[in-house]
C-alpha cells in the first residue's frame with residue numbers, strides 16, 4: 001500500500017494520526033450524538049493547515065500535493081467522518097474552484113481566509129428539484145442593467161449544503177441567463193451576512209451528524225458582479241472540475257471509514273469470546289476480516305492512483321470516478337461486515353461501528369451517486 | 384539573551400515486524416521520550432529567541448524522526464550516519480555525540496530525552512555531558528532564567544520530592560564551554576508552564592522538506608577512525624536479546640467505587656504509570 005508514498009507523505013500521515021487520535025477520537029461519539037460542530041477542534045485543524053492543504057503558501061495554504069490531501073482526509077474521516085466531510089468539501093469544492101477559476105483579486109480576497117480556516121467554505125449546487133441533474137437548477141442571478149449593472153440580484157433555494165450552518169463563503173450555482181439552458185449556469189461567491197442571505201434549517205441526518213448540513217436561501221440578495229467566478233455560463237465546467245477533485249476527497253473519506261471499520265472489527269473479534277474461543281478463531285469471522293482487509297486495500301490503491309495522476313498533471317477524471325464508486329461501495333460493505341462481527345453490540349451506539357455504518361452510507365450518494373458515477377465511467381469507457 | 388540550544392534525539396523503531404529488527408522508513412519515528420526535549424527547546428526559543436539544532440546519530444532511515452523535529456520547529460539538523468557506527472553502545476554513542484557537539488560550539492544548553500523507548504538505558508544524556516565536562520541535571524520539567532543573576536532555575540521531581548537547582552548560564556563569549564545539559568521529563572508537556580504539547584502542522588512538514596535539509600556527518604567529519612566506533616570499540620556488548628515472556632494475571636479490586644478507585648490509583652502510581 002505504501003509503495004509509492006514518500007517519507008514526507010508518511011510524516012503527514014503520522015502527524016495527522018497523532019492529532020486525530022488525541023483530539024478527534026475522544027469526541028467523535030459525542031459530536032455525532034449531539035449533532036455538534038466542534039469548533040474547538042476545527043480551529044486546531046485550521047492552525048495545523050488542514051483547511052488549506054493544497055492552497056499555495058503565498059495565500060496562507062500548506063501547498064501540499066493531492067496524495068497528502070488524500071491521506072489527511074482519510075485519517076480525519078477514520079476518526080470522525082463528519083469532520084472529514086467538513087475538510088473535504090472546504091478544501092476541494094469550495095477553496096479549489098476559487099484557486100482554479102478565480103481571478104487575482106478574487107484569490108487575494110477569499111483564499112487566505114479559507115486556507116487558514118478563518119472562514120469555512122461551502123458548495124451550493126443541489127436544489128429541491130435538481131440533484132443528480134445539476135443542469136435543472138432554478139436559482140437565478142440577474143443583472144438589472146437599468147438599476148445597477150454592477151450587481152446581481154440572486155434568488156436561490158439550496159439544500160443539503162455541507163458546512164452550511166458554519167460556513168461564511170459559499171459558491172452558489174445560479175442561472176445568469178435563464179433562457180440559455182446548461183450554458184446559462186454560472187457560479188457566484190456569496191458571503192454570509194449579505195442582506196437576503198438566509199441560513200436555513202439544519203438537516204437531521206442519519207450520519208455525518210456533526211456536520212451542520214443545512215439549507216441556504218438567497219432572497220433578492222444583491223451581490224457585486226466582481227463575485228462572479230470565471231465568466232457567465234461557465235458554471236457547469238466549474239462544477240465538473242470541482243467534483244472531479246471532490247471525488248478524490250469523498251473516496252478518501254470512504255477509505256478512512258473502511259479502515260476504521262476494519263480495525264474495530266479486528267479488535268472486537270479478538271476480544272469477544274463465544275464457544276470458549278475469541279470469535280476471531282471462527283472461520284466465518286476470519287473470512288469477513290480477510291474480505292474487509294482486501295477490499296480496503298483495493299479501494300485505497302485506486303484512490304491513491306487517482307491522486308497521484310492528478311499530482312503528475314495527467315488526466316484523472318475517470319480514475320477519480322472509479323475510485324469514488326469503488327471506495328464508497330466498499331465502505332458500505334466493510335462497515336456492514338464490521339457491524340456483523342460485533343453482533344448485537346454493533347447495532348448499538350456503544351461501539352463506533354454503528355456510526356461508521358451510518359456514515360458510510362452517504363458516500364454512495366453525495367458528490368454524485370453511484371449510479372451517476374457508473375454513467376460517467378461507462379461514457380468514458382465506451383467513447 | 385539569545386539561546387543556542389542543541390537537542391540530541393534518536394529515531395526508534397515503533398512497530399517491529401515479527402522476526403525482524405530491521406529499521407526502515409516504514410517503522411521509524413522520533414523517540415517519544417525526546418519530544419518533550421524538543422518542546423522545551425522550542426518554548427525557550429519562543430521566550431528568549433535563538434536557534435534549535437537537532438543532533439542525532441543513527442542509520443539513514445533515522446531521517447524520519449529528524450524530519451519530525453524540523454517540522455516541529457528545529458532550525459538545523461545534523462544526522463551522524465556511518466556504517467562503522469553500527470551497534471555502538473551508549474558509551475560510544477556519547478563519545479560520538481560529544482565530538483559532534485564540540486563541532487557545534489558555541490551553545491548554551493544541550494537537551495536530551497530521559498530515555499529511549501527501544502533500549503531504555505538513560506545513559507546517553509549524562510555520559511555525553513561527561514564527555515564535554517559540563518554539568519547535567521536529569522528528568523527536569525521546568526527551566527526558567529534568572530536573568531539578573533544569569534542563572535537557570537531548574538526543577539525536577541525525584542522520589543516524591545520536588546527539587547530545584549540553580550545552574551550558571553553561559554555569560555560571555557570567552558566562556559565558550561560553560562553550557563549545561565539536561566534531560567527533559569515527559570511530564571513537561573503536561574505542566575501548564577509552557578502550554579500544551581504541539582502537534583506537527585502541515586506547514587511544518589512542508590518546511591522540513593522544502594528549505595531545511597538534514598546535514599549528514601560521518602566518522603570522517605568528526606575525525607574518528609572506524610575502529611574507534613561501532614561494536615568493536617564498544618565496552619558493552621549485547622550477547623542476548625530475546626523477548627521477555629510475560630505472564631498475565633488479572634487482579635480484582637474489592638470495595639466501594641471510591642475505595643476501588645483509590646486502590647487502583649495507588650497501584651498505578653506504584654507501578655509508575657501515573658503520579
Ligand SMILES: Cc1cc2nc3c(=O)[nH]c(=O)nc-3n(C[C@H](O)[C@H](O)[C@H](O)COP(=O)(O)OP(=O)(O)OC[C@H]3O[C@@H](n4cnc5c(N)ncnc54)[C@H](O)[C@@H]3O)c2cc1C
Nearest residue numbers: 123124125126131132160161162365366367368369371372
Ligand atoms: C449529507 C449530505 C451532504 C451533502 N452536501 C452537499 C453539498 O455540500 N453541496 C451540494 O450541492 N449538495 C450536497 N448534497 C446533495 C447530494 O449531492 C445529492 O443528494 C446527490 O447529488 C443526489 O441528488 P438527489 O438527492 O436529488 O437524488 P436524485 O438525483 O433525485 O436521485 C435519486 C436516485 O435516482 C438515481 N438517478 C438519478 N438520475 C439518474 C440517471 N440519469 N440514471 C440513473 N439513475 C439516476 C440516483 O442515482 C438516485 O439513486 C449533500 C447530500 C447529503 C445527504
